[in-house]
Amino acid sequence: MTQTTPITLEIPQNLGGMRLDQALQRLLPDQSRSRLQAWIKDGLVTMDAKPTTAKLKVWGGESVQILPQASPQSTAFKAEDIALDIIHEDEHLLVINKPAGMVVHPAAGNWEGTLLNALLYYLPQQKDLPRAGIVHRLDKDTSGLLVVAKTIAAQNSLVRQLQERTVKREYRTIVWGNVWRNGKVDQPIGRHPHHRTRMAVNKMGKPSVTYYEVLERFAVHTYLRCMLETGRTHQIRVHMQHLKAPIVGDPVYGLRGIVPHRAMSQNLIDALNGFKRQALHAIKLGLIHPESGEPMHWQIELPADMKALLEAMRAEHAAEPDEEMAFDYDADEDYNDEDYDEIEEDEDVE
Numbered sequence: 001m002t003q004t005t006p007i008t009l010e011i012p013q014n015l016g017g018m019r020l021d022q023a024l025q026r027l028l029p030d031q032s033r034s035r036l037q038a039w040i041k042d043g044l045v046t047m048d049a050k051p052t053t054a055k056l057k058v059w060g061g062e063s064v065q066i067l068p069q070a071s072p073q074s075t076a077f078k079a080e081d082i083a084l085d086i087i088h089e090d091e092h093l094l095v096i097n098k099p100a101g102m103v104v105h106p107a108a109g110n111w112e113g114t115l116l117n118a119l120l121y122y123l124p125q126q127k128d129l130p131r132a133g134i135v136h137r138l139d140k141d142t143s144g145l146l147v148v149a150k151t152i153a154a155q156n157s158l159v160r161q162l163q164e165r166t167v168k169r170e171y172r173t174i175v176w177g178n179v180w181r182n183g184k185v186d187q188p189i190g191r192h193p194h195h196r197t198r199m200a201v202n203k204m205g206k207p208s209v210t211y212y213e214v215l216e217r218f219a220v221h222t223y224l225r226c227m228l229e230t231g232r233t234h235q236i237r238v239h240m241q242h243l244k245a246p247i248v249g250d251p252v253y254g255l256r257g258i259v260p261h262r263a264m265s266q267n268l269i270d271a272l273n274g275f276k277r278q279a280l281h282a283i284k285l286g287l288i289h290p291e292s293g294e295p296m297h298w299q300i301e302l303p304a305d306m307k308a309l310l311e312a313m314r315a316e317h318a319a320e321p322d323e324e325m326a327f328d329y330d331a332d333e334d335y336n337d338e339d340y341d342e343i344e345e346d347e348d349v350e
Contacts, residue, residue, distance in 0.1 A: 006067050013060035020047065021054040024064070031068075039066060077106070077127065082118035087298050092154040092291045093147055094119075094133075095298050100143040100277045100305070105134060119148060126150070135159050136167075136231060141249075143303050144171070144282025149290070157290030162231060168286035171226040171236055172215075172302060174279035174309060175245040176255050179222040182213045185239040189232040198252055199234045201242045208232045210239040218313040220263045221248065236280060248309070250278040264316070271312035279306055 007028075015023040021040060025033045037054045039045050044067040045052060088095040096115070103110040106117070119132045126132040126148075133149040135158045147167075149155035161167045190205025192198040199205075209229035216223040222245065226236050234253070240246055241253040248254070249272075261269060286297035302310075 006065060008063070008065050011058045011060055011062045011064060015058060016060040018058060019054060020045075020052060020056045020058055020064075023058050024066075028066075039069065044069065077120065077132075078112070078117060079121035079124065080113065080117035081121050082113065084115075084118050084122055087145065087300060088296075092150055092289070093158070094123075094150060095285065096146050096148060097300055098138050098143060098146050098282075100141050100303065103140045104137040104146070105131060110140070115146075123150065129155060136162060138282055139234065139237075139278070139280075141277035142280045142282065145169075145285040145298055145300060146282065147285060147287065151290075154290040158287065161287055165229055166288065167231075168284070168297070169228045169231070169282060170284035171228070172281050172283050172306070173224050173226055173236060173240065174248045174306065174313075175222050175224060175240050175243075176220065176248060177222065177245040178217055178220070179212070179214055179224065179243070179245050180217075183211075185210045185212070185242060187239065187242060189235060189238050199232070199238050201238060206230075206232060208235055208239070210236055216310075216314075219316055220260050221313055223310060223313075237278060248272065248279040249275045250280075254278070268312050268316055271309055275305060275309050277305075279309060281306055 009027055011023055011027075015026060018026075021033055021037050024036045024045075025031065028036070036045075040052060040054045043051060046065050047056070047058075047062050049063075049065075085097040085099070086094060087097050098104065098115060103114045104116070106112075106114050116132045116134060119126045119134075129149065129152060133155055135147065135149055135155060138144060138146055147158060149158050158167070186207075186209050187201045188203060188205035189199050189208040190202050192200040193202070207230060211227040211229065213225040213227075214222060215225055228235060232238075237247055237250055237253045241250075246254045246256075264272075281302055283302065284297065284299045286295065288294070289296050301307075
């Protein structure tokens with residue numbers, strides 16, 4: 001955060017008896033109390049030239065000096081020189097291979113280093129478009145293809161295609177357990193009733209459809225192709241958890257319970273321990289070009305970390321699936337919704 005001009009003030013007598021943070025909020029109404037408390041905690045506030053605490057009472061007449069810090073939100077739309085892996089570019093759109101670890105759009109805790117910041121540096125004119133031309137997102141630790149509009153007409157066209165479900169998106173993922181048949185998960189997704197940062201399958205959510213196809217099956221893992229019909233927040237991650245085949249490395253919707261170490265070699269255990277993100281990659285993207293009307297599609301390779309994890313699984317000796325990890329289900333089996341009585345409407349993030 002950028003430091004701004006120091007502020008020096010005197011506590012008036014009429015605020016005597018208040019906590020320091022309360023008194024400062026009265027004197028600096030443009031600053032939130034939590035921000036003032038953070039500045040005090042970080043040693044950016046002194047009273048009578050001495051360090052202080054937020055809870056310390058003031059009595060009037062004290063001299064307070066503050067070294068304010070710019071709000072982190074102030075950097076949200078700042079251009080940053082961050083390399084982009086551009087797969088396709090023309091006058092109307094960009095197709096980018098987003099690396100794992102990059103946030104797409106600034107938000108709490110990630111105000112810098114995002115794809116939006118990189119776009120504003122690469123194409124300064126993107127500042128004139130809503131969200132700098134971003135029309136859909138990938139989770140921070142999901143890698144792969146993402147399209148960005150370069151004109152308002154292209155942005156409107158791409159948003160309409162997403163709404164009409166004509167944008168084709170294919171993912172590759174590695175999950176825990178043995179998935180025996182290809183199939184479809186047609187279950188609504190909404191906010192989790194108890195954890196507001198998570199999503200969940202529930203009857204009050206929005207319609208969500210994921211198709212999946214088995215590509216390879218290992219002792220206690222399965223390599224899948226997933227196709228999206230809808231584009232809900234965390235959709236594949238939630239639907240795979242719903243199938244009891246959670247994505248490897250997923251810190252939120254991942255494996256819970258005992259890891260079947262006996263069914264894996266030490267080499268595979270080490271490979272899994274070294275894999276620090278969800279094994280999910282957007283490998284294909286198809287859409288109608290917003291200007292020419294021609295169908296276009298792109299495909300990229302798996303990232304090196306997922307390739308290495310698959311090779312470690314392929315190197316395993318043939319083994320029967322572990323009983324706790326194996327399960328069988330039909331492609332058209334009806335999975336029951338979790339019974340949630342109340343839930344707020346999902347934020348639709350395409």
